[in-house]
Amino acid sequence: MLVxxxxxxxxxxxxxxxxxxxxxxxSQEFQIEHPRALAxxxxxxxxxxxxxxxxxxxxxxxxxRAVGFSLEALETFITARWDRGRPGxxxxxxxxxxxxxxxxTAADESGFEIAQVDPPIEESNARERxxxxxxxxxxxxxxxxxxxxxIGYPISPATTMLTYMETNLNGDDKFVGQASSEIxxxxxxxxxxxxxxxTMTSTAGPGLSLMxxxxxxxxxxxxxxxxxxxxRGGPATGLPTKTEQSDFIxxxxxxxxxxxxxxxxxxxxxxxFWATAKAVNWSERYQGPVILLTEMSVAERAQDIERPDTSxxxxxxxxxxxxxxxxxxxxGKGVSxxxxxxxxxxxxxxxxxHDEQGDTTHLADVHIQMxxxxxxKLKTLNDGTFEAxxxxxxxxxxxxxxxxxxxRGAWQELTSEGIDIxxxxxxxxNPLPEELLSELRTKDxxxxxxLNYMGQFAxxxxxxxxxxxxxxxxxxxxxxxxxxxxxxxxxxG
Amino acid sequence: xxxxxxxxxxxxxxxxxxxxxxxxxxxxxxxRASEKQEPIENSVIVAGIGCSGNLVHLQEGPQPxxxxxxxxxxxxxxxxTKSANPDLNVLVVSGDGDFLSIGGxxxxxxxxxxxxxxxxxxxxxIYGLTKGQASPTTDLQExxxxxxxxxxxxxxxxxxxYLGGGARFIVSELSTRxxxxxxAIEDAMDYPGFSIVHVQSPCTTYNDTYAALKGDExxxxxxxxxxxxxxxxxxxxxxxxxxxxxPGVPVGVLYKADDTVPAHDRLTQxxxxxxxxxxxxxxxxxxxxx
Numbered sequence: 187m188l189v190x191x192x193x194x195x196x197x198x199x200x201x202x203x204x205x206x207x208x209x210x211x212x213s214q215e216f217q218i219e220h221p222r223a224l225a226x227x228x229x230x231x232x233x234x235x236x237x238x239x240x241x242x243x244x245x246x247x248x249x250x251r252a253v254g255f256s257l258e259a260l261e262t263f264i265t266a267r268w269d270r271g272r273p274g275x276x277x278x279x280x281x282x283x284x285x286x287x288x289x290x291t292a293a294d295e296s297g298f299e300i301a302q303v304d305p306p307i308e309e310s311n312a313r314e315r316x317x318x319x320x321x322x323x324x325x326x327x328x329x330x331x332x333x334x335x336x337i338g339y340p341i342s343p344a345t346t347m348l349t350y351m352e353t354n355l356n357g358d359d360k361f362v363g364q365a366s367s368e369i370x371x372x373x374x375x376x377x378x379x380x381x382x383x384x385t386m387t388s389t390a391g392p393g394l395s396l397m398x399x400x401x402x403x404x405x406x407x408x409x410x411x412x413x414x415x416x417x418r419g420g421p422a423t424g425l426p427t428k429t430e431q432s433d434f435i436x437x438x439x440x441x442x443x444x445x446x447x448x449x450x451x452x453x454x455x456x457x458x459f460w461a462t463a464k465a466v467n468w469s470e471r472y473q474g475p476v477i478l479l480t481e482m483s484v485a486e487r488a489q490d491i492e493r494p495d496t497s498x499x500x501x502x503x504x505x506x507x508x509x510x511x512x513x514x515x516x517x518g519k520g521v522s523x524x525x526x527x528x529x530x531x532x533x534x535x536x537x538x539x540h541d542e543q544g545d546t547t548h549l550a551d552v553h554i555q556m557x558x559x560x561x562x563k564l565k566t567l568n569d570g571t572f573e574a575x576x577x578x579x580x581x582x583x584x585x586x587x588x589x590x591x592x593x594r595g596a597w598q599e600l601t602s603e604g605i606d607i608x609x610x611x612x613x614x615x616n617p618l619p620e621e622l623l624s625e626l627r628t629k630d631x632x633x634x635x636x637l638n639y640m641g642q643f644a645x646x647x648x649x650x651x652x653x654x655x656x657x658x659x660x661x662x663x664x665x666x667x668x669x670x671x672x673x674x675x676x677x678x679g
Numbered sequence: 680x681x682x683x684x685x686x687x688x689x690x691x692x693x694x695x696x697x698x699x700x701x702x703x704x705x706x707x708x709x710x711r712a713s714e715k716q717e718p719i720e721n722s723v724i725v726a727g728i729g730c731s732g733n734l735v736h737l738q739e740g741p742q743p744x745x746x747x748x749x750x751x752x753x754x755x756x757x758x759x760t761k762s763a764n765p766d767l768n769v770l771v772v773s774g775d776g777d778f779l780s781i782g783g784x785x786x787x788x789x790x791x792x793x794x795x796x797x798x799x800x801x802x803x804x805i806y807g808l809t810k811g812q813a814s815p816t817t818d819l820q821e822x823x824x825x826x827x828x829x830x831x832x833x834x835x836x837x838x839x840x841y842l843g844g845g846a847r848f849i850v851s852e853l854s855t856r857x858x859x860x861x862x863a864i865e866d867a868m869d870y871p872g873f874s875i876v877h878v879q880s881p882c883t884t885y886n887d888t889y890a891a892l893k894g895d896e897x898x899x900x901x902x903x904x905x906x907x908x909x910x911x912x913x914x915x916x917x918x919x920x921x922x923x924x925x926p927g928v929p930v931g932v933l934y935k936a937d938d939t940v941p942a943h944d945r946l947t948q949x950x951x952x953x954x955x956x957x958x959x960x961x962x963x964x965x966x967x968x969x
Contacts, residue, residue, distance in 0.1 A: 380723075530720060
């Protein structure tokens with residue numbers, strides 16, 4: 187169904203309309219000749235309803251009737267929305283409800299055969315279902331993992347995470363704050379993580395750019411923290427309200443110098459919960475920064491999912507130093523016990539290269555030892571899981587992040603057409619699960635659908651010795667399954 | 680922290696003002712620990728980048744915790760540490776470049792929160808560690824490697840910046856006055872709010888201001904540093920503004936607001952008044968059930 191208020195919207199979107207589709211349009215704005223178009227003189231209908239501004243409500247009424255959506259539910263919504271304690275509320279509500287029904291009646295009288303919304307899937311023995319947005323799932327995952335501190339700065343499309351935490355992360359030892367910039371957010375997380383807390387922030391590309399140096403400090407001084415990057419189109423201000431997957435390279439290497447940050451990218455709303463819980467756990471386990479790499483189309487999506495069983499999350503916490511001489515902060519080739527201010531084991535958490543107790547040194551031996559130590563800690567993050575199907579095929583597709591859903595749809599359709607193609611998927615982009623990487627290296631071709639110009643993840647896979655080819659789109663919109671399917675076919679040669 | 684750590688390869692130049700500041704901080708922290716019967720590990724020094732920041736590695740005697748971060752970000756790091764655990768005593772050490780130039784944007788936000796921390800700024804009017812470039816507090820017309828026609832930008836008045844930004848307790852001191860400086864730092868740590876002790880800490884290599892601060896009264900050269908008169912009322916914001924606007928360096932307590940509710944108390948009070956309960960994840964899920 188194509189609903190258009192003006193000719194521009196009609197022209198731009200008509201190619202997407204299927205043969206069975208119908209058009210609902212404002213016939214006082216423009217006229218069209220189409221066998222399946224419902225012309226609504228919305229201005230006149232709104233006036234008839236008693237509220238000249240209710241033209242859009244007329245259309246909503248028509249759409250609701252067309253797809254079998256409850257008018258009663260919409261009436262409840264309208265009443266709640268305009269019951270604001272103002273003198274004219276009752277008149278507006280009455281006019282809007284009348285407009286809703288005028289639209290519905292027009293749809294009834296149109297005589298179009300219209301598809302109905304699919305009934306809900308009934309699953310027996312399943313846990314109850316909830317309606318939740320991606321950012322809410324991410325926040326709840328972090329809370330379930332024991333998050334203490336959240337400090338952020340407003341930025342589209344990541345602000346919703348900050349405001350959700352402001353409302354919902356409460357308790358005696360919890361802290362949520364609004365920083366004065368992303369530079370301040372990341373530095374404050376470092377200060378709070380240093381004080382022994384589990385910390386997180388949310389941002390989008392421009393903010394992640396500003397956090398680059400701070401993330402280097404967290405990596406260098408070994409402070410656990412989580413940064414959720416809700417990707418939008420870039421660079422610079424770019425496309426603040428569109429979706430893209432163009433921050434992968436920056437997520438892994440956000441700052442200068444030798445570092446490789448762990449990256450977890452949820453593919454849908456449900457995964458956002460588990461991915462964020464894992465991000466908090468990973469940050470505590472390896473004592474360093476972890477990037478939760480999500481995107482607008484996942485974070486802002488409302489989806490009904492099975493209610494997560496929070497008992498499945500085991501909270502991990504860094505080992506605390508008892509301050510004994512053996513427990514020097516940066517001793518050894520792996521993770522060391524963490525001294526917490528107020529307790530024993532005073533040291534300097536240092537962003538300059540440092541020796542075992544945190545003192546600055548520029549000696550070659552120490553820089554070698556400490557660089558290797560920081561990378562060795564990544565080896566503790568070896569519990570990433572992955573999906574593999576039809577793994578005997580020599581060609582596979584492996585989408586990441588929010589391209590999972592459409593990638594899966596395209597793969598299913600291709601498979602049902604008899605095309606022999608494998609399916610791989612993981613949330614754990616860095617470090618990649620070792621077993622997955624070994625399997626990918628045996629493939630003739632791994633096709634990577636992703637929403638960026640450079641083919642960022644495919645390039646990373648090639649660097650790891652995988653014959654990866656990118657299938658990319660950079661429209662600011664998610665994939666359409668049909669487009670993706672065609673693109674994959676083009677690569678099968 | 681460094682206990683005469685042989686591999687630590689930094690020191691200050693002979694005569695550097697920062698030695699005096701270091702001594703005053705060591706004494707203030709030790710005195711606080713003993714007076715308050717709290718372990719020195721309850722204190723955290725957040726250090727900036729520059730000559731001043733290296734103070735964190737040079738502390739002698741009982742060792743507090745330290746964090747030596749990145750250039751200009753002492754205040755936001757301290758914001759996180761203090762918010763995460765308001766029981767900690769958080770001390771920022773920074774310089775005029777780190778605090779007033781690259782870090783200048785962070786002063787007002789933390790002052791307006793009334794974050795309960797103490798800042799010690801070592802002002803030498805120059806970038807010493809990078810070998811003598813102009814800083815915000817370098818004098819007009821001063822010739823440095825980055826101001827070859829003489830400095831064209833006006834000198835910043837840091838005390839006016841602090842007052843304008845909303846700092847509630849401001850002391851102006853000299854690195855040569857170790858005991859009064861120690862007292863000022865102790866008072867600032869005791870003050871429940873955002874406190875700054877701004878110290879003239881001369882650089883003997885690139886900007887030696889010892890003589891100018893001291894003056895030479897016998898030969899008619901007035902000292903740049905002048906003690907704040909007893910008639911000054913530090914509780915009067917407008918008096919403080921007028922004094923800060925004068926040329927020269929006032930020495931003593933410039934401003935001390937009587938009304939001060941620190942950031943963490945503001946939050947605790949607001950939460951209590953709103954009656955906010957602790958997070959219950961399952962309840963949040965309950966509200967989402969279809």
